Amino acid sequence: MDVIKVTDVTKSFKVFKERSSTLKDRIIFRRKNKFESFLALDNVSLTIQKGETVGLIGRNGSGKSTLLKLLTGILYPDAGDINMTGKVSSLLELGAGFHPDFTGRENIFMNAAILGLSKKQIKSKLNDIIKFSELQEYIENPVRSYSSGMYMRLAFSVAIMVEPDILLIDEVLAVGDAAFQQKCMEQLMKLKSKGTTIVFVSHDLGAMEKLCDRVVWINKSKIVADGKPKRMIDKYLTFLGDEENKRLIREEEESTHVVVNEDKAVENVNSEQQINVESQEISENIEYETVDRWGNRQIEIVDVMFTDENNNKKIGFMSGDYMKVIMKYKINQKVDSPIFGLGIHTIDHINCYGTNTFIDQYSLGEINEHHRGEISFNIASLDLVSNTYLVTAAVHDINGNQYDYHDKRFSFKVSSTVNDVGIAKLKHFWKDEKNQEGL
Ligand SMILES: Nc1ncnc2c1ncn2[C@@H]1O[C@H](COP(=O)(O)OP(=O)(O)OP(=O)(O)O)[C@@H](O)[C@H]1O
Numbered sequence: 001m002d003v004i005k006v007t008d009v010t011k012s013f014k015v016f017k018e019r020s021s022t023l024k025d026r027i028i029f030r031r032k033n034k035f036e037s038f039l040a041l042d043n044v045s046l047t048i049q050k051g052e053t054v055g056l057i058g059r060n061g062s063g064k065s066t067l068l069k070l071l072t073g074i075l076y077p078d079a080g081d082i083n084m085t086g087k088v089s090s091l092l093e094l095g096a097g098f099h100p101d102f103t104g105r106e107n108i109f110m111n112a113a114i115l116g117l118s119k120k121q122i123k124s125k126l127n128d129i130i131k132f133s134e135l136q137e138y139i140e141n142p143v144r145s146y147s148s149g150m151y152m153r154l155a156f157s158v159a160i161m162v163e164p165d166i167l168l169i170d171e172v173l174a175v176g177d178a179a180f181q182q183k184c185m186e187q188l189m190k191l192k193s194k195g196t197t198i199v200f201v202s203h204d205l206g207a208m209e210k211l212c213d214r215v216v217w218i219n220k221s222k223i224v225a226d227g228k229p230k231r232m233i234d235k236y237l238t239f240l241g242d243e244e245n246k247r248l249i250r251e252e253e254e255s256t257h258v259v260v261n262e263d264k265a266v267e268n269v270n271s272e273q274q275i276n277v278e279s280q281e282i283s284e285n286i287e288y289e290t291v292d293r294w295g296n297r298q299i300e301i302v303d304v305m306f307t308d309e310n311n312n313k314k315i316g317f318m319s320g321d322y323m324k325v326i327m328k329y330k331i332n333q334k335v336d337s338p339i340f341g342l343g344i345h346t347i348d349h350i351n352c353y354g355t356n357t358f359i360d361q362y363s364l365g366e367i368n369e370h371h372r373g374e375i376s377f378n379i380a381s382l383d384l385v386s387n388t389y390l391v392t393a394a395v396h397d398i399n400g401n402q403y404d405y406h407d408k409r410f411s412f413k414v415s416s417t418v419n420d421v422g423i424a425k426l427k428h429f430w431k432d433e434k435n436q437e438g439l
């Protein structure tokens, strides 16, 4: 049975246009329309069955809270229909529905009455509500003196004790302390098992996966995906990773610090040395030292970039992705058998892994003077946990004399759908050993 039916719903808000900054502008544009319309939900349709727990995910400003407010009846759609069947209880913004000057106890009465309970019904549930909120000591104080967590405790306790058919929750659980959050999750699980329909908005994707039977992803005012939680969350995280990549690449292009510009490869060295490099007159054994780069530059690493297996530039990866580190180099003076090396470090400089072409017994083809080339380090499965990593790239001779050493000058990010910790993601599995023979 459909208990929530949203059909072709559109909701827009009037937003104040940016104000003209000068008096002249204000006089000239005085009569112009000061408001413009912002489409917060664009032709959204959604049906939810009795007993389903549905999570709404999406970036900030995508329209999740607007949809919940429409379901609650706080807002009305501009177009389309909303049909709700049963008693609806909601936990929207913190403090919504509470009167700040009334005590906790008085607010319980007011709130429960709004949700449709008679005075007698409320009285019979009052002790349970106060007990669940653990606010016995504060219940006679005006709620304006409550902390955000205390507000939430009171609101949650009322919302669940009225035994709603449909419970709408917008993020508020996040302000509770760990113990209360756990208690809320357990309570939601109980309501779920009793057949309450729950619509839950949260940025805590772990909680979403645990609690929901179905997840709906809203992006830019539209539903873009609807399905099994794990699949939807993976899709959403991949999308967030791609967006983050675009942002980081834009930022990297704007910044001059991390990128090694091919024609100004030694931008940090002092001016005398720079003149030498710019005129390509690199004399043997001159060291161009900076705090994070050194070596005589007989071979220069002029750029380091991270890509996927098809050479598309990336900075944010999902754990387990294919990652290529491409080092572009330039030979200023012919040397015998240069060795390229790479090190990956955590942001707090713990070395996760390092190797080089000598250790891996990889020999480069012929290298000629004034030749430019590229070498790539390929990681088929980037088994690192969620973090930011720093990369050292180097080229040196067999005795370890550096031609060019970039110390932790490049960075990439790893995101993961699971919250494991440490440095490396060790390949593993769990097994129940108690039934093994001989034990
Ligand atoms: N009362 C309002 N007046 C004007 N614009 C509004 C109003 N309420 C929401 N909006 C706009 O509608 C869009 C959707 O907002 P909404 O609160 O639904 O986002 P959300 O998905 O809940 O985001 P978040 O994850 O940040 O809570 C936003 O761009 C917001 O600025």
Ligand SMILES: [Mg+2]
Pocket (backbone or CB within 6 Å): 064, 065, 066, 170
């Ligand atoms: Mg919101």
